């Protein structure tokens with residue numbers, strides 16, 4: 208649908224808020240590899256039944272590595288700039304729990320623009336388990352919150368979630384490609400009404416409606432209402 212979008216040039220640059228910005232292409236391949244290895248490590252730790260000697264050795268090794276990595280830490284709020292296939296520029300926090308490039312706990316959910324809004328695919332392992340074999344309801348809400356927040360940011364300007372209502376229609380399975388979609392339904396001043404869905408095997412397992420309230424951008428208060 209057609210929404211009340213603003214020109215790309217009016218989107219806020221996080222640098223204007225004093226936030227450091229890293230271009231996605233500047234993230235070293237070695238860091239991406241580390242993130243992927245630790246993502247697998249979390250799954251291995253969550254499920255291991257290895258003997259106690261192996262567990263003790265692994266704990267000591269991980270403690271040592273953690274100490275070496277903590278010597279140099281990023282500033283909280285560091286943003287990553289992503290160039291979408293559509294040509295749009297998107298900003299997100301680099302450690303975002305759902306989509307962050309450097310967060311090994313993120314699945315991650317990567318979203319791309321479609322004529323309707325945003326779409327992405329993600330497959331979740333037992334790290335995201337709630338009931339046996341199923342995705343935790345809080346994580347379902349997190350996926351939907353990220354998708355509706357991102358579509359609001361990409362199609363209008365960034366905002367915070369004021370209200371999120373999730374309907375859990377069917378169990379959402381682990382180890383199954385999940386399609387996540389989101390769209391802007393309407394815009395009223397700073398209020399952006401959005402909706403999103405998760406599908407497994409083409410069937411909706413969860414859907415959400417949400418209200419995003421756009422952040423006030425210095426110098427544009429009158430435009431934003």
Ligand SMILES: CCCCCCCCCCCCCC(=O)SCCNC(=O)CCNC(=O)[C@H](O)C(C)(C)COP(=O)(O)OP(=O)(O)OC[C@H]1O[C@@H](n2cnc3c(N)ncnc32)[C@H](O)[C@@H]1OP(=O)(O)O
Nearest residue numbers: 219220221298299352353356357360365367368369370420
């Ligand atoms: C540059 C940065 C780039 C960032 C990229 C990000 C990528 C995105 C990905 C992130 C994805 C993850 C996303 C996350 O995880 S966001 C994290 C979770 N959300 C929060 O922490 C938000 C906490 N809440 C607040 O900070 C404030 O309440 C906000 C900012 C939301 C509004 O406080 P503000 O003082 O600014 O505005 P206002 O109070 O004058 O309200 C304005 C209008 O809204 C209406 N209203 C408000 N609340 C509700 C409600 N509950 N139901 C119905 N209506 C509500 C209100 O009546 C009014 O309407 P009207 O009277 O004008 O008609």
